[in-house]
Structure formats: C-alpha cells, structure tokens
Amino acid sequence: MRLTSARLRAALLAAASLTLVAAVLPPPPQALGIGDRLFPALGNPGYDVLAYDLSFTYTNNTTPLDAVTAIRARTLTALERVNLDFAHGTVASAEVNGEPAVFESVGEDLVLTPRTPLPQGVPLHITVRHTSDPRGRGDGGWVTTEDGLAMANQADAAHRVFPCNDHPADKALFTFRVTAPEGTTVVANGLPALPAHRAATAAAATTWTYRTHHPMATELAQVSIGDSAVVHRTGPHGLPIRDVVPAADRTRLEPWLRKTPAQMAWLEERVGRYPFETYGVLIARATTGFELETQTLSLFERGIFTQDGYPEWYVESIMVHELAHQWFGDSVTPRTWSDLWLNEGHATWYEALYADGLGKYSLERRMREAYQRSDQWRAAGGPPAAPKAAAPGEKIGLFRPVVYDGSALVLYALRQKIGTAAFERLERRWVTEHADSVADTADFVRMASQEAGTDLTAFLEPWLYGKTTPAMPGHPEWSGQRAAGKEAGAGKTV
Template structure:
C-alpha cells in the first residue's frame, strides 16, 4: 500500500484504527451481501446515491491512472466500519464527510474506519484518492486495453477493479465521470456530456490535456459503467422520438463501419414496437479495437469488438441480431436490473429472446427453440437450471454466462408464450419493463406479474421451468425431446 504524504499522518490514522479495534470493535474484514453466486460482492449498511469518478489518463494504457472517487451514500445502519469493493489499485487517502479516515485492504474490500461512526440515516460523502491500474485487469475484467487506449468491461463483478464501489447490481446510483486525457484523444462515457471539453495545460506525461465530463440521467449498476479513451470519432444521428444516437468508433474506420451503425435507429424502432419506449437518454455503439470474446451492454453505449463487424465469419443477419441482443439489454438488465446474480436469466433470456425474434426470417424462431429444447437437459446438468445457476468455477468469474442463461432461458420465455398466448405474453413484457423501470427486480416479481396478467397462478409452471433439473414438456409441442448428451455452447454476448 502506498500511503499519502505525509506518511506519518496516515500511519497514525492506521494505528488509531488498530487501537479502536482493540477497544472491542469487530476486526475489519470482507463482508458481501450474500449473493448466491458472488457472496463477497456488495456491502451492507448503506445505499449509494451517486458516484463522481475523476480519472487522469497520461496516454500509456499500461500505466495506472490517477483517480479520485467520491461516493454519496445514505447509511442504512450505524457504521463503525464501512466497506467498499476495490482491487487492483493503490489507495492513497480516504475522507469521510470531509475528515480523514483510517483504512485497510482485505481480500477485495477496502475497509474504512471513519473518525466518527456514521449514524443510521445519515447522508455520507466518502472520497477515495487512488490509482486505477489497467495493466492488472486483463484477466479479471475491468479496464480493457485497446489498440488506441482504454474501454471498460465490468460484468459481472469487475467494476471494483477500476474504482471503489458497492459492486452489486442491486445498488444502482447516478454517475458523473470527469476524465482528463492527452489532447487529441477522445473520451466518451455513459450518459451525455455535462460540460464542454476543457483544455488543461501541463498534463503529466503530455504537453496539453483535455478534461471531459459526462453524467447519467438514470441510475446505473456499477457493472454497466463505461469510459472509452482513444483515437475515436463520435458519430451522431437521431433515433425514434428524437433520441440522440451516438456511436464511438476508431477514427480510421468511420466509412467501413457506417453500414452497421446506420442500422441502430431501425433496431430501436423494432424494440420499441414490442416493449415500449427506449428507457434512457441516449444510445449508441462503442467499437473497440480489442479482443474480449464478448459484446457487452454497458448502459447507453454498448461495447462491441471491431472484429464482429470487420470479420468475414458472420452473416449480416447474425451480426444484426447480436446488435439487437445488446440493445434489448437496455430494457432487460439495465433499466430493470437483477436483485441478485441468480436472476441473470431475466437479463440474458430476454436479450436472447429478442435476438432470436429479430433473426426469425433467417433462422426461424421455432426451429431455434426446438434445437434449444433438445439440448436443455444437458445445459441444466452442466450449469444448473435457469434461475438457480451454479457458481462460477475458481478463476473463471464470467463462466456464469453459460448456455442455460442464454438459449436455455429464452426457451423458458417461449414456453411462457405457448402457455399464456401471444397477447398476454406481450402484455407481460411491456408491464415488466414499465413497472420496474430504473429499479431492480427478482424472479419472484416476474412470476407474480405473469400470474396477474394470465389470471391464474403460474408458480407451478415456473417452478418446473426455472428450477427443475429436467426440462418440462413444451406446451403445444408434446413431440419435442431433450437429448441426454450435453449440448455445445454459444458465443458469449453478455
């Protein structure tokens, strides 16, 4: 740990924390909120209201960024210690409500000891001066080093490898990003610009720098945060209802990528016809010169690998459907976020459903669902049922993104539509995203809504489809059979 100057003051604060512990307070340690898949993720005792993240990028994406993260939160209980999720950075100082606080790191938690205990109900400001190290994040997520700079890929539990936070989707908050980068680089983040870019003199490591500020208008889960820094072009167009559509692409690729980018307004209209108005202030595609192995629905600015659009291995309709998959997440997963990661099927099942529906003319939906049914038992054995997935393997945190939460969960939605009819299914979908907009929801909430719309208790239906070890018979298709062998996986689209 690198201590902020003067070293003696910080050392005394740390010693004071130890003295307090000796007086009978519990020893600081990693907490977590007990998520079934990530039990050490998130922290009890407070509700984050907003993040203000200040980053300074010197131009070398292998070196740590200087950073200051300011968190405004409301304490939900008296706090002698306050835990944040944070790893892969060096903490230099912590202030709580303007007063220097003691701190230590344990596991992937930053444990803060305020000078005074935080009272229940009090609004609290936590300011952490730290570094953010992109070189440490390649295997675990967080910063993605691109050919020309940086981007973020924080799903499922990697935002705390970029900035201190309460890294769980159940605690959504508003975000402000202030990012300084060398002149000539372009910075884009979630939300919309909150101020014009401002030129600064004497940026460390460069002659001049430019400071960029973005702010979200809707609360966001930490795993959906996005900051892009690079030699980028920002392209603007208009979507339905005058929605600002903003794409961020390598500057040299604007003409090459334009045939794909101009599809987005139509994708937006298609989704709105099915589930209602787009829920955020802007949308767009971020094309990164990086190999990640996935695409990602970061809020208002979905992350895509450049190779998806420039490679020759995918037909046009398939790429179109993947673009719709990430867009659909903005209703399912972003606006309506999961209460726990075991509710992931609500995100990925819905995004895969609309992906499949969009591609129906080229790969018929019923044929895709029949194929998924044939593999469903194998997927359940390999990864657990859709709403009770098994935890990830050690060292493979994103392995929760298994076939059972993609086509295996879209199959549940197909079965629901078969069970209640297309009109009722459409009502369920619209009411789900409108009733839980900017909030979090659970599998139980979905079952309750579906039962209300259908006019009968669907809990037994969902119990079999979401929690059963074997795939139930498909309504309307008694002839469908599930094979006994495990089926192959599918490309990862988060």
C-alpha cells in the same frame, strides 16, 4: 513475590483499564459481502449509494491512472466502519464526511474507519484518492485496446477500476471526469455534462465530463479512451444516438451504424419507449470474446463487423441483443446474480425474434433446437434461475447456454401457456413498472400470474428451477437429449 496492598490496588486498577480498552476497541477490519449466492463477497451492507463522481487522469496503457472516487450515500444501519469493494489499485487517502478516515485493504475490500461512528439514516460522503491500474490480469475491469482503453466490468470487476458497492442491487447516478492527452477522444455513459476543455493541471490534456440521467449498476459503467470518431445521428422521438468507433474505420463501419435507429424502433413496437437519454455502439479494437450491454453505450469487438464468417443477419441480431439489454438488465436490473436469466433470456428472445423476422432463422426452429439441448445445458450449468457459479479463474463461465437460449426457452414456454397477447402485455408492463430499479424472479412470476389471470407458480417453478426440462405446451412431439454431455461454449453475447 508478594505485593503490598497499595501495589495490589494499583495493579488491579491497571488491569481493569486494559479490560475496558479491550472492550471498546472494535474488531479488526474484515471483508464483507451481501451474501449473493454466486458472488458472496460482492456488495457491502449498511448503506445505499446514491451517486458516484469518478475522476481519472489517463497517460497511457502502461501507467496507472490517477483517480478520485467521490461517493454520495446514506446509511441504512449504524456503522463503525464502511466497506467498499476495491482491488487492483493503490489508495493514497480516504475521507468520510469531510474528515480523514483510516483505511485498510482486506481481501478485495477497502475498509474505512471514520473518526466517529455513523448513525443510521444519515448522509454519507466518501472521497478516495487512488490509482486505477489498466494493466489487466484477464479478470475484467479495464480492457486494453489498440489505441486506448474501454471497460468491461460484468459481472464482478467494477471494483478493479474504482471503489464501489459492486453489486447490481445498489444502482446509482454516475458522473465521469476524464483527463486525457490532447488528440484522444473520451466518451462515457450518459451525455456530456460540460464541453470538453483544456485540463487545469496539464498543458497538453483535455478533460471530458459525462453524466447519467438514470441510475446504473456498477457493472454497466463504461469509459472509452482512444483515437475515436464519435458519429451522431437521431433515433426515434429525436433520441440522440452517438456511436464511438476507431477513427480509421469510420467509413467502413457506417453501414452497420446506420441500422440502430430502425432496430430501436422495432424494439419500441414490442416493449415500449427506449428507457434512457441516449444510445450508441462502442466498437473497440480489442479481442474480448464477448459483446457487452454497458448502459447507453454497448461494447462490441471490431472483428464482429469486419471479419469474414459472420452472416449479416447474425451480426444484426447480436446488435439487437445488446440493445434489448438496455430495457432488460440495464433499466430493469437483476436483484441478484441468480436472476441473470431475466437479462440474458429476454435479450436472447428478442435477438431470436429479430432473426425470425429477417427470415433467416425461425424462432420455432431455434426453440425446438434449444429444447433438444436443454437438459444437457441444465446438467452442465444449472437451471435458468439457479445457475452454477463459474469455476475459479473463468470470469465469463457464468454465461453458459442455459442463461441464453435455455432461458429464452422459458419465455417461449410461457408464451405458449398464456398466449401471445398476455405475454406481450407482460413484457411491456415488466419494463415499465420496474424501470430504473431492480427486480427478481419472484417478481416476474408474480406479474406473469397477474397478466395470465391465474397463479403460474406451479407451471414456472420447474421451468426455472428444475433439473430437467418440462414438456413444452403445444408441442408434445418435442423431445430432449437426456444423456449427459459436455457443455457447449459460453455464449458470445453478454
């Protein structure tokens, strides 16, 4: 077939129009991450979250919660799309800066396309109406208890509860609004922002509102819903302490609950004033296999306090471990997940120091035993500051002995090297200068060098990144077990 010149011109114009449309269409939505070595799909580039406002309506443990997530942020770069981490829920609608946005799920990302592209450095307001499914798959997020729900989002599961920028490098303020049936008690991070009141949309329901006073990583969010007693007492400097326990266990658990103020005073003597607006323990009727330092309200399994087989000194030291995390991990948060040793190494250090003070398990004995196993731990889990990723489907596999006692051993070696006085100055300075922010291993090495008055890079590098454990200063007689062996079980405390 042969075209006349007029028909040829029309065809060429049509082809040019199609080419122009193709040129301006953005590429298809894709899942993004910020490139964390251990969790490359977590986090999203291009914006900084300033605050989350989370609303949940709870009916029971088998019905997805109706939820609204409102995010206040600021763009760091120009954005044609906004990626959020979100999975295990159904999205009904999304808005960006007050206008409806196209939304699409890609992998474990929720990708929003606003009507107009967003320039750099402008406010970003996102509202997502969705469900939050408590019917867990064993990979974190909501934890089903005998009487309700709690949260365990570490390390990569907050986005299984609500849309977010699910990486500790992006901390934000949080507000929680939870509506639950009357007779149910709800407690969340922070302090009550409003008195509990009858829900506007449900005749037999109550709405509870809590707000954090300090920024928080998504993995530290906590909401407890259940038949709970809230026990109030006062800590150092008049700090409000509130514990959340199964109502039926209120009296039985009181001997443990009353220990917190003294434990807090003990830690303040060593690292400085407690960094948040409140604290307490959340004791859940659930079996998780770990305890967790959710900010201002640490999660514990009921069994650790009620089952035989746990010595009193051990339980107390685990309580101190999670309390120490409020400084190390919660207030000072790791910039990347490879910096996890800064959390767990410090919490284990103060756990061990506390047990030493009780006269039950000396710090030097524990460190000597850790030194003997350190090479095996490194072979199985990587060095403290470069841990191996968890195996697929093994959520807490990252939390190996090398990030607990293996990392506390690094702190012991540092104290041996620079002396107790310099080490204690470092600890206080670390949590003071980095309060409410994020920090990494390089920051710690730099500050340690400043306190020591000499560059410690050459000393700390093999302790942090070496395949084998260096010689322990002051203990030339210590030796390790060099033969490869099976890794010990993952640490119980998180």
